[in-house]
Amino acid sequence: AQSVTQLGSHVSVSEGALVLLRCNYSSSVPPYLFWYVQYPNQGLQLLLKYTTGATLVKGINGFEAEFKKSETSFHLTKPSAHMSDAAEYFCAVSDRRYSTLTFGKGTMLLVSP
Amino acid sequence: DTAVSQTPKYLVTQMGNDKSIKCEQNLGHDTMYWYKQDSKKFLKIMFSYNNKELIINETVPNRFSPKSPDKAHLNLHINSLELGDSAVYFCASSPLEVDTQYFGPGTRLTVL
Numbered sequence: 001a002q003s004v005t006q007l008g009s010h011v012s013v014s015e016g017a018l019v020l021l022r023c024n025y026s027s028s029v030p031p032y033l034f035w036y037v038q039y040p041n042q043g044l045q046l047l048l049k050y051t052t053g054a055t056l057v058k059g060i061n062g063f064e065a066e067f068k069k070s071e072t073s074f075h076l077t078k079p080s081a082h083m084s085d086a087a088e089y090f091c092a093v094s095d096r097r098y099s100t101l102t103f104g105k106g107t108m109l110l111v112s113p
Numbered sequence: 114d115t116a117v118s119q120t121p122k123y124l125v126t127q128m129g130n131d132k133s134i135k136c137e138q139n140l141g142h143d144t145m146y147w148y149k150q151d152s153k154k155f156l157k158i159m160f161s162y163n164n165k166e167l168i169i170n171e172t173v174p175n176r177f178s179p180k181s182p183d184k185a186h187l188n189l190h191i192n193s194l195e196l197g198d199s200a201v202y203f204c205a206s207s208p209l210e211v212d213t214q215y216f217g218p219g220t221r222l223t224v225l
């Protein structure tokens with residue numbers, strides 16, 4: 001069975017500050033890992049994903065994440081937060097057999113001016 | 114060009130009623146899914162269909178029945194609605210054997 005733990009239901013940063021959203025996973029097979037973003041009253045949009053290869057993955061809107069197998073982590077970062085980054089962020093791990101996603105509980109990113 | 118669309122966007126109904134949510138994708142994907150997002154924003158897979166065949170049914174009550182008339186559509190029928198069914202339901206699709214899923218805008222179901 002797979003699981004995802006996102007530390008912190010809310011993260012607050014100032015505009016221009018570093019964004020760090022934490023994600024740890026548990027998987028019995030090499031994982032596929034994802035970060036999705038959900039803006040208010042909208043569906044989920046893929047930010048980035050790790051499948052194989054380079055462990056530092058770059059995504060849209062300046063976000064990146066690093067897969068660290070030894071730490072079972074896939075933390076999401078952005079060097080400089082923008083007001084438009086305020087949203088709910090979900091980390092997910094894939095069941096590669098059936099391609100279903102197991103999501104973490106989400107982290108709400110709040111950006112203050 | 115909406116990739117994954119859902120109708121209706123909002124659905125308010127009384128306990129005990131039967132309702133349906135429709136999902137269509139124009140991406141040519143082989144696999145479609147239904148997820149439920151509860152009031153705490155927790156997302157959980159309900160069903161997965163591959164080429165109109167049910168692949169995953171994650172301990173969902175029998176009152177929920179997905180129907181896939183063709184590869185581009187996956188509808189969700191819910192019988193005898195209960196208060197606890199209130200949630201946002203998301204449809205998603207993905208190409209065969211590729212894990213990136215594309216989500217619809219969601220349907221907010223409120224059961225009174």
